[in-house]
Amino acid sequence: MTDVVTRPTRTLGALLTATRGNGRLHWTDVFTYIYLVLGVALMFGPVVWLVLSSFKTQAGLQEFPPTLLPLGQISVEVEGYDEPLPLFEVTFEDGTVKQMAQVRRVGIMAQMVDPDNPEERIQVSINDREPIREMSIAWENYTKPLETFNFLTYLNNSVIVTAAATLITLLINSMAAYGLAIYEFRGRNAVMLFVIGTLMIPITIILVPTYLVVTQLGMVNTLWAVIIPGCATPTGVFLLRQYMLTIPRDLIEAARMDKASEWQIYWRIVLPLSLPAIAVLAIFSVMWRWNDFLWPLIVLNRSEVYTLQIGLNAFQGELNVQWHFVLAMTVVALIPVTVVFAFLQRFITTGIASSGMK
């Protein structure tokens, strides 16, 4: 798309310290930076927290107050105890400091033992002890679900659903948009209005009828049950149609004069020129399908057809939630969408502006 792109030769450092002009810090610069930093924190903060937390141990996650970095408390094996005991640094009344393991905690008092002398228990106020931490990255959050759960199957299913659904969505939505944008016929706007109107129907209302249709077609517990029902999106048709309306009519007519069939006009002229809008819809579609939860949950009941989102739900038991696994697998689930976005966003350029017209 972009043959001749003149990029400003600006380094990242210069970009981050840019000011309104002549190098001095105007009050609007200060305001802008505060505003932007706040925005970054608001948008990016949860993602950073998610990624950092996904490396925490189960104990580290439940710790209060929470820590930002994946710090884990060191535990030691103590003779006479089955479980490893957490290690604390205890400050005694006489000012001496000693490393001790905690046996149990009762109210504000903790029973501690010296790992070198496990026989003797000492009562210590919890205010007098500090947990000893070290940086401990819990890779097992990632490795364990990959081994024990059918993670690869879920991933595979999700990829198939997302890829197939996105391709079908792009194809049929762009065809509908082509019809509604390029042809002029009586009732064109009424049809468009009707398409847009379906946006007002909440998914909860059509959930049951759609389920019945899918059941009748025998698609329950197949991936097609997830792929097909959501392919015709009013948003997609609207988005593409509005973009196609901006394609100069002369181009279509020139193609007609060039003996192009309607399919060739669609496939070789209109579709390539709509690439920016198609990229946007592709990103949307990938996000919708990858993150889709409710509909797959309804139509997919066997674990071999689970998508990743449904699979993640399996970590959430009735009584306890394995947050460390949920967080780690959420990070894994985020990666494909991020990659797709990074790849497609360069197509979202102002397409027609750089055209061969005039």
Added chain:
Amino acid sequence: MTEIQLNQVKKAYGDVEVIHGIDLHVHSGQFVVFVGPSGCGKSTLLRIIAGLEQVTGGEVMIDGDVVNAVPASERGLAMVFQSYALYPHMTVYKNMAFGLENSNMPRAEIENRVQEAAKLLQIDPYLQRRPKALSGGQRQRVAIGRAIVRDPKAFLFDEPLSNLDAELRVAMRKELAALHAKLGGTMIYVTHDQVEAMTLANTIVVLNAGRVEQAGSPLELYNTPRNTFVAGFIGSPRMNLMEAVAEADDDGGIVLHAGSQRIALPAIDGVKAGDSVTFGIRPEHMDIVDEGEADISAPVDLTEQLGGETYLFCTPEGLPQITVHQLGQFPVGRGEMVHLRFRREVLHLFGADGQVIANGLGADGGAAG
């Protein structure tokens, strides 16, 4: 070689009729120019011939076959658009090859034709470029090339030069004329620029408000306009048109009263005393003479000295401003009186309805032409 014929072609958008029954015969190998003011229907007429618009009445015939129901893609015509309409996502080569690929031509043949057309139009160095990397003139050539490679029955041009700057337009105009001489195909060309029409056409069709005002060769239209519209439209600068009332003269002729001016003319068939008429005289058909021989006298408002020629703009008493063309340099000051004599043999006289009464008055007094 292709003939195109229009029989009583009508076009209406809803209740608004924009083309009111046009009859036209474009002979094989002719270069026909549709000219007229904007909104006169010339582009619509071209699009009707192309098949991009449907007629609401009458018939379009190509080589004797009625093509009203034949879609644009099957009429075998090629069109060059005002905006060039190059496909922005394709290289110049692909742009030119697109039409050939659609008719399933073998690759080698496509390659041959594109290369040949590119050489003819001198765009072969740019074949691998995208349209946006080309200048206006180069895009124009590509658009023409795209039409040429198809070897169409006829070429249709929709104001193809209007987006070029003045200098390039003159150059492209010459090239188009040369191209027509070389290719010899039937061409229909739409423009609002009467200079383009005069220089390019075998036949000019002057359109106004959805009707053909006159069709004929450029000089025919220049010399013998059928009505005041054609008289005013063809020729640059415009013909001076003045309203007058005819009165009988003592010696059998007539006198035109225009404002406070009196112009004595020999007797003319169709003009009686008391008729209101419009007379027209082109700027280049007036001579500056002594006061005694003059038809009218007027003070000069403005002069345009172009070196090789001079234009005087004068306002005779009671008449609109008239333009006078003089060859060479003619030093005259603002406000100075000039005395003008109209050459009788190129004086045009139109009736109250705008239709011509006489194009040129013979020395013997009768109407000539």
